[in-house]
Amino acid sequence: MTDSARADPVPAMPDHPPVTDWVHDFDHTDPRWTENPFPIWDELRAECPVVHTKRFLGCYMPTTYEAVKQIAYDTEHFSSRRVIVRDVRPEIVNTAPPITSDPPEHKPAKQLLLPPFTPDAMKRLEPRVRAICNELIDVFIVDGKCDAAARYTKHIPVRAIAHMLGIPEKDSDLFIKWIHEILELGIKDDDIMMRAVHEMTAYFAGHIEQRKAHPTDDLISTLMNARDKNGQPLSDGHVLGSLRLLLIAGIDTTWSAIGASLWHLAKTPADRDRLIAEPELMPTAIEELLRAYSPVTMAREVMKETVISGCPVKPGNMVLLSFPAANRDPAMFPDADKVVIDRKENRHAAFGLGIHRCVGSNLARMEMTVAIEEWLKRIPDFRLDPAGQVTWSEGTVRGPRQLPMLFGKAH
Amino acid sequence: MSGKLKIHVDQEKCQGHARCKSLAPELFELDEFGNAHEIGDGSVPAGLEDKAWLAKANCPEIAIDVTEE
Numbered sequence: 001m002t003d004s005a006r007a008d009p010v011p012a013m014p015d016h017p018p019v020t021d022w023v024h025d026f027d028h029t030d031p032r033w034t035e036n037p038f039p040i041w042d043e044l045r046a047e048c049p050v051v052h053t054k055r056f057l058g059c060y061m062p063t064t065y066e067a068v069k070q071i072a073y074d075t076e077h078f079s080s081r082r083v084i085v086r087d088v089r090p091e092i093v094n095t096a097p098p099i100t101s102d103p104p105e106h107k108p109a110k111q112l113l114l115p116p117f118t119p120d121a122m123k124r125l126e127p128r129v130r131a132i133c134n135e136l137i138d139v140f141i142v143d144g145k146c147d148a149a150a151r152y153t154k155h156i157p158v159r160a161i162a163h164m165l166g167i168p169e170k171d172s173d174l175f176i177k178w179i180h181e182i183l184e185l186g187i188k189d190d191d192i193m194m195r196a197v198h199e200m201t202a203y204f205a206g207h208i209e210q211r212k213a214h215p216t217d218d219l220i221s222t223l224m225n226a227r228d229k230n231g232q233p234l235s236d237g238h239v240l241g242s243l244r245l246l247l248i249a250g251i252d253t254t255w256s257a258i259g260a261s262l263w264h265l266a267k268t269p270a271d272r273d274r275l276i277a278e279p280e281l282m283p284t285a286i287e288e289l290l291r292a293y294s295p296v297t298m299a300r301e302v303m304k305e306t307v308i309s310g311c312p313v314k315p316g317n318m319v320l321l322s323f324p325a326a327n328r329d330p331a332m333f334p335d336a337d338k339v340v341i342d343r344k345e346n347r348h349a350a351f352g353l354g355i356h357r358c359v360g361s362n363l364a365r366m367e368m369t370v371a372i373e374e375w376l377k378r379i380p381d382f383r384l385d386p387a388g389q390v391t392w393s394e395g396t397v398r399g400p401r402q403l404p405m406l407f408g409k410a411h
Numbered sequence: 412m413s414g415k416l417k418i419h420v421d422q423e424k425c426q427g428h429a430r431c432k433s434l435a436p437e438l439f440e441l442d443e444f445g446n447a448h449e450i451g452d453g454s455v456p457a458g459l460e461d462k463a464w465l466a467k468a469n470c471p472e473i474a475i476d477v478t479e480e
Contacts, residue, residue: 283433287469347471354472
């Protein structure tokens with residue numbers, strides 16, 4: 001339904017007036033939310049475990065860990081068929097199994113993707129990721145400064161997932177463009193989202209055709225060769241949907257997590273020095289950085305009326321499923337607003353809870369660990385550049401998109 | 412704390428976060444889908460009790476039981 005009069009790439013912004021009442025009219029695309037959502041979440045949580053806005057055609061947001069968990073576990077009343085809260089709810093045409101699947105279709109679709117993403121599989125990919133990090137650092141370290149989001153964190157996940165899928169790492173800029181159009185601009189402009197989805201689908205269809213003639217041993221071929229529970233090959237539509245998912249879900253999520261981690265370390269020399277002195281602390285620190293700066297907010301659609309933490313929710317509404325807000329709930333995490341890099345108990349929900357646990361969580365952890373380790377080895381001292389500005393992405397995935405850094409000790 | 416500890420991963424609850432395997436690789440193993448299982452009959456060797464409790468305390472799905480025999 002592309003309107004030819006709107007063929008230009010400028011998004012037509014629907015009316016999002018500035019929020020004056022967060023509790024009854026929240027908007028996760030408001031610039032203040034994008035810049036610093038934490039006090040807003042605290043305000044909402046103090047008011048109610050589930051708040052509602054009329055924006056986005058009606059949307060709830062659970063604000064406590066408990067309410068987020070209840071919804072994540074409740075696949076009877078809450079569907080995953082739409083996983084982004086947007087201004088529009090067009091007919092569902094492009095699914096991305098298993099993230100957009102509900103039971104009973106979910107489990108078989110997910111099981112196909114799990115074996116390539118186990119921790120052991122990630123160990124085999126790790127040397128390539130270490131090399132990618134060092135190739136990137138080699139280019140900018142001599143400058144004594146860089147925009148770490150544009151020149152480092154942005155490129156690591158996209159090259160790693162391209163390597164796994166068996167598509168050229170040099171096409172990275174194209175993938176990043178599509179993801180920006182789908183996850184950010186697409187919230188408010190359906191034409192842009194549909195065009196990006198079509199371009200991505202055509203790209204992968206070409207790679208599938210190539211492999212029909214010349215099979216490979218990459219993840220695209222793995223999916224092409226997979227069989228469903230009846231022993232039948234997956235439809236091209238299923239394979240394309242899963243490939244879209246892996247590309248969309250595997251890139252700016254981890255880009256954001258690495259970026260937010262470096263942002264924290266740039267501002268917190270004590271944590272940086274401790275990680276260098278006690279490298280065995282890294283796994284615990286990574287979990288804490290994932291908790292404190294969880295990048296990914298998911299969505300559900302209410303299918304049947306129910307009650308969550310005492311609050312009635314009605315069908316026809318979406319749910320903004322904010323794992324990041326759950327992870328800041330002081331009822332679940334003591335000192336929830338502090339980054340405690342040796343936090344012992346940390347049941348954070350950065351990768352979701354229940355059946356939709358992120359299929360790439362082991363990949364994300366490995367990439368974060370390697371990216372921070374290699375950075376600290378080469379650039380042990382760094383700080384935010386006071387002459388620059390840190391900016392954050394809007395909407396579904398939150399992380400730094402500009403992250404100007406100066407290297408070396410402050411004078 | 413006189414008795415020996417025993418661990419068990421509830422397969423209905425485990426979603427493969429793999430936190431237990433990361434924290435206590437001596438006590439947990441992962442299957443081909445990345446879901447966790449206790450090694451052997453789940454008996455916790457002496458000296459690894461703290462790791463068993465740590466794994467339980469970090470499982471996002473509350474899927475790990477630790478019992479004293």
